[in-house]
Amino acid sequence: MGHFLQSQAWARLQRDLGRTVVALDGDGWSAQAILERGKLNSRLYAPYGPQLDRADALPAALSALRSEAQRLGAAFVRVEPMLRDIPEGAQPALAPATLEASGLRRVARVQPEYTQRVRLDRPFDDVLGEMRKTNRNLHRNAAKKGLAIRASADPEDIEHLLRLLRDVSDRTGMHAHADEYLRQQARTLVPSGDATIYLVDLEGEEQPIAASLVFDDEERRYYAHAAANTAHRKLSPGVVLVTTMMQQAHEQGRREFDLYGVVPADVTDHAWSGFSDFKRSFGGEQIAFSGAWELPVRPLSYAIYSLARTVVGGRV
Missing domain, CATH: 3.40.630.30 (Gcn5-related N-acetyltransferase (GNAT))
Known part of the structure; x- marks a missing residue:
């Protein structure tokens, strides 16, 4: 089982807060993501997700999230990928090289990176x-x-x-x-x-x-x-x-x-x-955990957002 922030209960809370929630799944992965509207654009955010049965399921999960972000008009996807059903004593985090190879860009944490x-x-x-x-x-x-x-x-x-x-x-x-x-x-x-x-x-x-x-x-x-x-x-x-x-x-x-x-x-x-x-x-x-990563969907909007974030020294 994955994290509570990927549960149906958490999705119900987000909908009660008036937010759009999407649930996706495929071979070896699932993801629940929330459409968040920022000052400059919108993003599709999967807290502690997508959840993966194996690391090689990540590209398919990101492709589905990217398509959904395009449909919703979001400028980028924000993810915190994690492995689920891991052996006792193992960690749910994925190696940074695996995440970078999938086109993801490392950003400042959103959810805690350790528990x-x-x-x-x-x-x-x-x-x-x-x-x-x-x-x-x-x-x-x-x-x-x-x-x-x-x-x-x-x-x-x-x-x-x-x-x-x-x-x-x-x-x-x-x-x-x-x-x-x-x-x-x-x-x-x-x-x-x-x-x-x-x-x-x-x-x-x-x-x-x-x-x-x-x-x-x-x-x-x-x-x-x-x-x-x-x-x-x-x-x-x-x-x-x-x-x-x-x-x-x-x-x-x-x-x-x-x-x-x-x-x-x-x-x-x-x-x-x-x-x-x-x-x-x-x-x-x-x-x-793996930390927060982003995948651009609308490159120009994402570039403007990234520049603004650098100028103000945080998330916008």
Whole structure:
């Protein structure tokens, strides 16, 4: 199985957001792509796609995406190709030489290029055993500290996460997703069981002190959005939140817990370095993806777009 961003649930969310979504497939590949309208032109974007059974299926997948982009009037295709159903211990990333040989051009990342995944298909005591000792102790003693973790299937509970994210943003300057975007994630994905909201209550407090929204597919739970009240950081509610979400995913029979974006451990001066270390404290393995690549469809429009991107120093 591939990534959640290539799932039917994610396509349903994009359509609910008013976006055009196309689903394509062929011999050894499949791709779900979203038509994104930028300031200068449109692009057809396949997040963590196309998904390939084998590397030599990439040219056919790109050809189909290119034809669809032409039909929709997009100037280029943006992809993050990945291999699916890979052997245990292997990576889903394709070699840069393979991607370049298919006419793709490397660009700055869109989705995270690395993640941390923890295997859940084993006794949960073994999962705990790979965590940092403090995490294990916090998990086992949460109730003694007055913490209670609950799963919610009520989309309205996303407001607790939004409140906590705004607090984090005000304190750190972090740019969180727009409130309405996260509300739509909750409205679309929570009632269908494709996402769950988790809340951490503290005895004596009127509102939850930590919250998270996770995505679920048949084999994996994804740690998508989370925030905690810093006034209670000594209780480490964020740690207990993650370990409980892991434990419940284990009980539900999921094979992995995906902690989502990280930077490698040897990168110490990145904006993500701190929370990447936090995610690695739960054990698991670092997984590398292929990164973002683009395939021009309308060469002149793409050249103008690329020049503008260079001038402003980012994506446009």
